[in-house]
Amino acid sequence: LRKAISPAPPDWFTQTNMCDWKYVTCTDLTIGLSSIESINLESKSLIGTLPPGLNNSLQNLKTLPLTNNNLTGPLPSFAGLSILQELSLGFNNFTSVPDGCFQGLTSLQVFRLDHNPNLAPWTFPATLNASSKLTIISLNTTNLIGSLPDAFHSFRDLEYLDLSRNSLTGSLPNSIEKLLTLQALHLDNQPNLSGKIDFLSSMTQLEYVSLHGNNFQGPVPDLSNCTKLMELDLGGNQLTGVVPSFMKLSALEEVKLEKNWLQGPVPLFKKSVSVTLEGNAFCLNQPGRPCDHRVTTLLQVAQAFGYPLLLARTWRGNNPCKGWSFITCDIQGTIRTVNLTKLNLNGTISPAFGNLTDLRELYLGGSNLNGSIPESLTSLSQLKILDVSNNNLSGIIPAFSPNVVLNASNNTFLVTSSPPPKGRPIASTTKHHLWIKLGTL
Numbered sequence: 001l002r003k004a005i006s007p008a009p010p011d012w013f014t015q016t017n018m019c020d021w022k023y024v025t026c027t028d029l030t031i032g033l034s035s036i037e038s039i040n041l042e043s044k045s046l047i048g049t050l051p052p053g054l055n056n057s058l059q060n061l062k063t064l065p066l067t068n069n070n071l072t073g074p075l076p077s078f079a080g081l082s083i084l085q086e087l088s089l090g091f092n093n094f095t096s097v098p099d100g101c102f103q104g105l106t107s108l109q110v111f112r113l114d115h116n117p118n119l120a121p122w123t124f125p126a127t128l129n130a131s132s133k134l135t136i137i138s139l140n141t142t143n144l145i146g147s148l149p150d151a152f153h154s155f156r157d158l159e160y161l162d163l164s165r166n167s168l169t170g171s172l173p174n175s176i177e178k179l180l181t182l183q184a185l186h187l188d189n190q191p192n193l194s195g196k197i198d199f200l201s202s203m204t205q206l207e208y209v210s211l212h213g214n215n216f217q218g219p220v221p222d223l224s225n226c227t228k229l230m231e232l233d234l235g236g237n238q239l240t241g242v243v244p245s246f247m248k249l250s251a252l253e254e255v256k257l258e259k260n261w262l263q264g265p266v267p268l269f270k271k272s273v274s275v276t277l278e279g280n281a282f283c284l285n286q287p288g289r290p291c292d293h294r295v296t297t298l299l300q301v302a303q304a305f306g307y308p309l310l311l312a313r314t315w316r317g318n319n320p321c322k323g324w325s326f327i328t329c330d331i332q333g334t335i336r337t338v339n340l341t342k343l344n345l346n347g348t349i350s351p352a353f354g355n356l357t358d359l360r361e362l363y364l365g366g367s368n369l370n371g372s373i374p375e376s377l378t379s380l381s382q383l384k385i386l387d388v389s390n391n392n393l394s395g396i397i398p399a400f401s402p403n404v405v406l407n408a409s410n411n412t413f414l415v416t417s418s419p420p421p422k423g424r425p426i427a428s429t430t431k432h433h434l435w436i437k438l439g440t441l
């Protein structure tokens, strides 16, 4: 190490016992035998490349703070340093991370490699899952690529996770929701990071959250259990839907929600909270003011589909008869037809459709809808056509008036009245049509 870095501390050349070297700390193993526990070379304007084999010769290393130098070249392997607690390599100029470099670090608590902008693209090391005592992971600006591995189950004590300014892609792994002790989550500026952010609602220790400038979709989750939340930045994503209330969060200081597709009323905040909201799809400008009842109803409809972006793109503002896709009105501004055929919608059919009292035609065929057909649809006195064919609906079809032309074909578990007796399967080549036909008979 002395040969490899420059300028090495002067007394590293004059003192013969390494344990007397400045910035080196030893621990006594037995009488007369000691080993190196820490090498602290933070902010020493060092250049050079760390030597390989560190992990073989410094087996008793507990901390290695090397932050803020100009070290370059590949990282050496740290594999097997089983009592290492802190590895701080941030603000350097390392050029690559060898495979397996962080394997077997079973005591690691602090892992910082942030601000090494010239690292060759690498992926988040799944082997870090052996480091179950981690409290800090800081990989801001380290050229991480690919999707995150499903390796977050292990981090039961993690408090700080910063993976900002990388090129991560895909949605976050399911195990992210196991980070129940997290206090700060930073995942900024990765335009190909997608998926939903529901996981936030169970992270009740959160104080700082920044997911700015990604491609996250779906609604803002209910964060009412995150009572310690101070700063929330969800700006510049593709979030949709009605924003849940933040009024109960007494620690809140700053909220940024700008440049999304958020719908419904402009959310209310306490006066003390600094709020950024521009560039959304709210119905009105005035905070807390309720939307037109048709908008409220259609947003309940959209909610049951998980607030898909394809609806949010045009379901904005306070008049569904003006520019909203899939909605047809008469000249009085009454919604007559809702045609959501083959939009690959997920979720369920909202009972709120029953509030579109003058609806004549409702097309919901050819998606992935599950759940049942809500009873409330039978109260639509003007309904003429209801198409729910080619979905995954189940349950009993409610009794519609004879004026309604119902197409409910090809829904696996939909029945017209009570299901057929168990244990008497009826031969049929298309299971999809089986129970429908029975009902019809």
Ligand SMILES: *[C@@H]1O[C@H](CO)[C@@H](O)[C@H](O)[C@H]1NC(C)=O
Pocket (backbone or CB within 6 Å): 043, 044, 045, 046, 068, 069, 070
């Ligand atoms: C790294 O090197 C550059 C160029 O020589 C210098 O300006 C900078 O201060 C150095 N940084 C550190 C942390 O030593």
Ligand SMILES: *[C@@H]1O[C@H](CO)[C@@H](O)[C@H](O)[C@H]1NC(C)=O
Pocket (backbone or CB within 6 Å): 055, 056, 077, 078, 079, 080, 081, 099, 100, 101
């Ligand atoms: C040190 O790292 C190398 C390369 O990853 C590895 O082959 C070796 O087994 C490690 N040494 C120990 C003691 O684990």
Ligand SMILES: *[C@@H]1O[C@H](CO)[C@@H](O)[C@H](O)[C@H]1NC(C)=O
Pocket (backbone or CB within 6 Å): 070, 072, 093, 095, 118
């Ligand atoms: C970092 O390393 C690259 C090449 O690997 C070099 O071009 C650049 O000047 C280095 N930056 C600093 C601050 O030393």
Ligand SMILES: *[C@@H]1O[C@H](CO)[C@@H](O)[C@H](O)[C@H]1NC(C)=O
Pocket (backbone or CB within 6 Å): 126, 127, 129, 130, 151, 154
């Ligand atoms: C870590 O992940 C590997 C696969 O990537 C798995 O085999 C191993 O069991 C995991 N270890 C822990 C402690 O979860």
Ligand SMILES: *[C@@H]1O[C@H](CO)[C@@H](O)[C@H](O)[C@H]1NC(C)=O
Pocket (backbone or CB within 6 Å): 140, 141, 162, 164, 165, 186
């Ligand atoms: C990540 O790095 C950028 C650029 O240096 C910085 O502006 C940002 O504050 C860092 N994020 C965090 C959470 O420290």
Ligand SMILES: *[C@@H]1O[C@H](CO)[C@@H](O)[C@H](O)[C@H]1NC(C)=O
Pocket (backbone or CB within 6 Å): 167, 168, 190, 191, 192
């Ligand atoms: C995001 O993905 C697109 C398409 O795959 C690709 O062209 C672009 O380079 C990616 N951007 C980043 C920052 O990874």
Ligand SMILES: *[C@@H]1O[C@H](CO)[C@@H](O)[C@H](O)[C@H]1NC(C)=O
Pocket (backbone or CB within 6 Å): 201, 202, 222, 223, 224, 225
């Ligand atoms: C908040 O916590 C309570 C109690 O654990 C739970 O019942 C409720 O569903 C949680 N709410 C949210 C929005 O997660």
Ligand SMILES: *[C@@H]1O[C@H](CO)[C@@H](O)[C@H](O)[C@H]1NC(C)=O
Pocket (backbone or CB within 6 Å): 339, 340, 341, 342, 363
């Ligand atoms: C409903 O929308 C589908 C797909 O855009 C279209 O093919 C169909 O003609 C529409 N139905 C009616 C009655 O407008």
Ligand SMILES: *[C@@H]1O[C@H](CO)[C@@H](O)[C@H](O)[C@H]1NC(C)=O
Pocket (backbone or CB within 6 Å): 308, 309, 310, 343, 344, 345, 346, 368
């Ligand atoms: C429905 O879910 C599938 C699979 O997760 C997804 O690809 C599709 O985009 C979703 N549909 C909509 C309209 O969001």
Ligand SMILES: *[C@@H]1O[C@H](CO)[C@@H](O)[C@H](O)[C@H]1NC(C)=O
Pocket (backbone or CB within 6 Å): 293, 296, 300, 351, 352, 353, 354, 355, 376
């Ligand atoms: C219909 O609208 C009323 C008043 O806006 C509302 O209370 C009710 O929840 C709605 N019904 C459904 C089924 O959504």
Ligand SMILES: *[C@@H]1O[C@H](CO)[C@@H](O)[C@H](O)[C@H]1NC(C)=O
Pocket (backbone or CB within 6 Å): 347, 348, 370, 371, 372
């Ligand atoms: C619909 O499907 C989703 C995803 O498969 C499932 O989580 C949900 O429980 C289902 N809902 C109903 C009402 O069957």
Ligand SMILES: *[C@@H]1O[C@H](CO)[C@@H](O)[C@H](O)[C@H]1NC(C)=O
Pocket (backbone or CB within 6 Å): 366, 367, 368, 389, 390, 391, 410, 432
């Ligand atoms: C049944 O519906 C599913 C889902 O929309 C569709 O993929 C499939 O082609 C349909 N089958 C028939 C026989 O129409």
